[in-house]
Amino acid sequence: MFLLYITALIIVIFLLETVVIDLFIVRGVKPDFILIITVYSGLFLNKTTAETIGFAFGLIQDALSFKQMGINSLSKFLIGYSIGSLRENILSENVIVQCLFTFIASCMNGIIYILILKGLFYSEIEVLDFFKDLLIQSLYNTFLAPIIFFMLNKVHFNNVREFRGRKEEARTD
Amino acid sequence: MLKKNESKKKHGIITVSAFLLLSFLFLTVNIKFGYAPTFVESIVITIISPFQELVSKSLNNVSRVWKNYIFLIKSQEENTILKKDNERLKFFNNILKERLNKFQRLERFSDFITQDRESKLLPADIVGFDSTGWSKVFIINRGFKNGIRKDMAVVTYNGLVGRIVQSTSKYSKVLLITDPRSAVDAIIQRTRDRGIVVGAHNGICEMKYLSINSDVKEGDMIISSGLGGVFQKGLSIGKISKVYEKKIGLFRHVEIIPTADLTTMEELLVVVSPFEIPEVKE
Structure with a gap:
């Protein structure tokens, strides 16, 4: 049921993000909601779900962009996979942890993007300008992440409680 | 228990390998076929863009109602018409200036004058923007069914916006002049x-x-x-x-x-190439 909620939510966010662009632009940069939701899935759901959400919605981002097929799906899949793999060793509920992982994931996403564009497509992107924008986007994502995580956790309340229970059980074992 | 863990591990490895393989496959297709939309792009655009168009149109209608009826009933409307007229005149003025320059230069060199063929301007609306923000790309509600082809220029009355880079039957992608790849x-x-x-x-x-x-x-x-x-x-x-x-x-x-405000474009015009005018179906 939660997966249905999250899919519906992602579609709504995605539509708003691609249609009402003015609402989200700060210094010419937009936040990446799909990335934030991938980080959330990695921190609070399981690894496979995080990978699948990252890959599937990254692919939609690629398809609606130009000459980017495979870039976002790869980077978001890797982010979902990495955070999902670390999930059991970190305290996901901690806001600092959430912010730190979102910031690192945003940087990782940008670095994969520029590496592929420069390395495979020989794109003439100014690296310094790109990193300036990447820093702004990473900070923007980091600022928004706890708010979105809080909202998703509200919807996911029962599942999270179950998750906590399982974690405590594992600790006592 | 051990068997269950092992099968879970196996399942995980298969999923990771499949996603990696698919991503690299898409990258390879992207490098090899470049400008042509892949089947995934066509499918996603066909599914998502009608929703984007619906949201975009609804929001535009709400904003129009707010601007024209609630905010200022008449002056706002008049102002919009005058602004549009002004933009249109600026656009044609610029073309005329350029033609005058051309005539002067041609006169100076006593050369013969070639006649420009009229270009056709096809109005289009923006359906959605790129979601990552890294690419300066947007989708318009005109496709090759409307006579849109790759490499046609997209303008507003204020100036150049970009060019068509990919077309599906009902929608096209426009690469803005502010994209580093333009x-x-x-x-x-x-x-x-x-x-x-x-x-x-x-x-x-x-x-x-x-x-x-x-x-x-x-x-x-x-x-x-x-x-x-x-x-x-x-x-x-x-x-x-x-x-x-x-x-x-x-x-x-x-x-x-x-010169074209690339953040708040409402009405776009696709310059249907004067060299190859296709039949435009309404």
Whole structure:
């Protein structure tokens, strides 16, 4: 049921993000909601779900962009996979942890993007300008992440409680 | 228990390998086929874009009602019409200026005058923007069923917006002139110096390969040169906002602010190529 909620939510966010662009632009940069939701899935759901959400919605981002097929799906899949793999060793509920992982994931996403564009497509992107924008986007994502995580956790309340229970059980074992 | 763990591990490895393989496959297809939309792109656009169009139209209608009926009933409407008229006149004025320049030069060299063929302007609406923000791309609600083809110029009455890079039956992708992958052969209207306008970050453009001896000044207008066969000559691109002083090297470097407001475009016009006018189906 939660997966249905999250899919519906992602579609709504995605539509708003691609249609009402003015609402989200700060210094010419937009936040990446799909990335934030991938980080959330990695921190609070399981690894496979995080990978699948990252890959599937990254692919939609690629398809609606130009000459980017495979870039976002790869980077978001890797982010979902990495955070999902670390999930059991970190305290996901901690806001600092959430912010730190979102910031690192945003940087990782940008670095994969520029590496592929420069390395495979020989794109003439100014690296310094790109990193300036990447820093702004990473900070923007980091600022928004706890708010979105809080909202998703509200919807996911029962599942999270179950998750906590399982974690405590594992600790006592 | 051990068996269950092992099968879970196996399942995980298979999932990871499948996703990695698919991603690399898409990258390879992307490199190999370049501009042609892949089947995934076509499917996603066909599924998602109607929803984007619906949301976009609803929001535009709400905003129109707010602006025209609630906020200011009549003056706002009049103002919009006058603004549009003004933009249209600016657009044609620029083309006429360029034609006058051309006539003067041709007269000077006692050459014969070639006749320009009329281009057809097809109105289009924006359906959605790129969601990552890294690419300066948007989708419009016209596709090859409406006669849209790759490499057609997209303008507003204020100036050049970009070009069509991919088309599906009902929708097309437009690459903005502010995208780093865009390049437009351009000339400075006053000095007639040539260069290439490319996208830079933060919604501005840069002019590359401009001669070091060019007498370029801030405020000079940049127009398309017509070379390259994509953009017709005389389309306004932007105004020079900054000239970097350079004493060494072969080229000067200038910053350009596009004349078309690329953040709040409402009405777009696709210049249906004057060289190959397809049949336009309404």
